[in-house]
Amino acid sequence: MIIITILIACVSILLMATVLIQNPKGGGVDATFGGNASNQMFGAAKSTDFIEKLTWYLAIALFALCIIASIYAGGGVAEGTDAIPWQQ
Numbered sequence: 001m002i003i004i005t006i007l008i009a010c011v012s013i014l015l016m017a018t019v020l021i022q023n024p025k026g027g028g029v030d031a032t033f034g035g036n037a038s039n040q041m042f043g044a045a046k047s048t049d050f051i052e053k054l055t056w057y058l059a060i061a062l063f064a065l066c067i068i069a070s071i072y073a074g075g076g077v078a079e080g081t082d083a084i085p086w087q088q
Contacts, residue, residue, distance in 0.1 A: 004069045011065060015058040021051055 001069070001072050004065060004072065008062065008065045008069060011058055011062045015055065015062060018051055018055045018058060022055065023048065
């Protein structure tokens, strides 16, 4: 369980970094600091496509890891008991 928690933390940090690296669609801060100069930092123009795909893959991985962690954590109902206790 601790390995899954560490993986979730690592994927979350990578996802935050990839979101912050992306250029905003409306210009935003990127236009203030030189427009297309940030694209030249990464070399090829295709780097933005790679970063966008990486963002989606990391988001999917985070979703899957959270589902797996919730399954391993249990939280299920023991046999013979009700999920919601009846009031009497």
